[in-house]
Amino acid sequence: MISVFLVEDEFIVREGIKNMNWEAYGLSFVGEASDGELAFPLIKKKHPDIVITDICMPFMDGLELSRLVKKELPQTKILILSGHEEFEYAKDAIQIGVEEYLLKPINSDELLQVVRRAADKITEERQAGRRDREDEAGEKERREHAKSLFFSNLIEGRLSMAELLEKARSIGIELAASYYQIMLVKIGRSTFDSYSAAVNEMNDKLQNYISSKSEHMVCFDREPEGEIILFMEESKEKMEEDAKDLADFLENMLSEKPEIGYFGSVGSPVSRIREISQAYETAAHAFAYRFLVEGNQILRFEQIDRKPVLMERADGEYHVGKINFGGLDKTRIKAFLRGGDSEEIPIFVEEYLENAGDACQNSLIFRQYIVMDMYVAASHFLEQLGDSEEFSRKEPFESPVQMEQVLQQLDTTISYVISLFREVMEIRDRHTKEHNSDIVELAKKYIDKNYIDEDLSLNTVAAEVNVSPNHLSAIFSQKTGHTFIRYLTDVRMNKAKELLKCTTMRSSEISEKVGYKDPHYFSHLFKKNQGCTPTQYREGGAKG
Known part of the structure; x- marks a missing residue:
């Protein structure tokens, strides 16, 4: 509902305007003040859509108030009531950006007509803003999807140089x-x-x-x-x-x-x-x-120490050397198994073991401790994931032969842990794919129930299914073959076609029923998607 605030120093005039039947015309009267000085903090607090103000008032006149309001709330429409016909007043009002300059006396019908005209303009601007935001959101999602595909082609070398440059230019990137x-x-x-x-x-x-x-x-x-x-x-x-x-x-x-x-x-x-x-x-x-x-x-990358671990000897025997227990942080294993990539496993394992100190290189017993620690961490991670039954790998030291194979050298220990983590991540990724499918299904069900809400967006649905908007956009495209905006629009258009064929509702009513308060925007989208207007579709001008 469009809100109205009144600033008028004459009590009788103020009461008369205040007590008009605003709600009957879809308007809400939200406040009043007797001068600009009192009005300004109230206007800042209430953010009215329309301010009606007199010009000549004590403490702060209507023109000065209008300047402050336009600076603070540029979208607010200002209607000035004035008993002065002087051109200079009207000129100042135009420069400030006042919507209407009305001369007193004015009756309630005339005032309502002007206020409703301003309200209609506000509604049009809001709908135009919404159209622009929806168009921008859809274009952004399509552009980001195209950029992601391009980057995959760029790093995987699937395209020729000419194709790469052409694809880059098509999404606004100059690679040279x-x-x-x-x-x-x-x-x-x-x-x-x-x-x-x-x-x-x-x-x-x-x-x-x-x-x-x-x-x-x-x-x-x-x-x-x-x-x-x-x-x-x-x-x-x-x-x-x-x-x-x-x-x-x-x-x-x-x-x-x-x-x-x-x-x-x-x-x-x-x-x-x-x-x-x-x-x-x-x-x-x-x-x-x-x-x-x-x-x-x-x-x-240059900061990473990639020197090989040197094996220390003392009198021809390996010695344990220093143990850095601070480097054995189990939470890092858990975090890696949850969020790491399979290609990162060798890097993580080698660096984790190196951070444990030279004892890992020199001591078979210490390597045994490390391997068991990682095996337990992996098993516990899969239990938390709910997929421990898929974990086929048995404990690493069920026989002396197996122990020797795993622990005889640091390289064999590293190889074992890498293969262990790969198996865990394969299970995790299968679980993630299933989970992503569940998320997309939840998102689709939420859209199907709430498409009538004009504020439904990628962000609101992402919040509902508890994933980031970027992640939802990515998995939605993967699972459905469409962007989120495309899917939402299709749901709304299909429902509109159903209502056009099965009811006698007017196009403007159907527009609201499918999440578009602006019937003009609805008609524009319908024609863009179906190749005909809603009326032509109802009359059989296009196939459903």
Whole structure:
């Protein structure tokens, strides 16, 4: 309902306007004041859609109030009541952006006619804004899907150079540059893609920052890595500067929300488009360390210590050496099994064992302790997942022969743990696919029940099924072959076709029944999707 606020110093006039039957015309009278000084804080609090104000009032006149309101609430429509016909007053009102300049005396019917005209304009603007937002949301989802497919082609080398350049231009990316670099960024401490308004807000701010630098960097939204940023510059120095600026932006943005956290990685720079896959591989390698090092940092590939572990000897015998129990953090194993990628397993296992100290290299007993620790962690993880029955691997030391095979050298121990984790992740991924299918089905059921709600969106459905909007968009496309917006529109159009064929409801009534308050926008969408107007469809002008 459109809300109205009145500012008038004459008590009799104020009471007369206040007591008009506003609700009968779909309007809500939300407040009054006798002058601009009293009115302004009330208007800021109530955010009325329409302000009716006199010009000549004590303390603060109507023109000064109008200036303040337009600055604070630019969408609010202002109607001025004045007993002055002087052109200067009207001129000032026009410059301020006042909607109507009305001369006193004015009767209630005339005033209502003007207010309803302003209300109709507000409704039209809101519907136009909604149309723009829906069109933008649909286009954004399609664009992000196309970008994700393009990035897969880019790093997997499936297209020729000419095809790559053409595909890039079709989604607004100019790939030509002297140097390239990749940064991976994951915002949020949770390895689950659960819904978080705060994380969504931070991701939006990050994407907006990157969009403002679109000439030299592009953001790709990918699961499960998070955001992938491709830097493109004419010099390594400028590219380093871009990466540092982005890292600083992340640190400053998230310093106000320490509970969220983030982790990022930067790969090695390359000078050819074909080498971008190598830049991605080095960034992904560094990104795997998010389970091994502290969060809230951007780790560069060059910072990783890749020196081989040296085996120490004392008098021809291996000695245990130092044990770093601080490096044996079981929560890191659990976090990795939950959120890591199968390609990251060798990196994680080797670094985890190296972090345990040189005892892992030198002591068979210590390796036995480590293997059992990891086996128990893996079993416990699958129990929590509810899939422990699928875990076919038996305990690693059921026989001396088996123990010797697993523990004889550090390399054989590493191989065993890698194969153990691979089996666990295969089970996890099967569970995830089933879970994703369940999520999509829940989302579809929620859409089917709530399509009449004009505010239904990717964000609201994601919150309902408790996943991030980006994750829902990705799995929705995978499972249905359509974007979320496309599916929602199809549901609404199919229901509209049913109502057109099976009821005598007017098109404007059907529009509201399927989630579109603006019948003009509904007709536009219907014709765009069905090739005919709702009336033509009802008359048999197109096949359902």
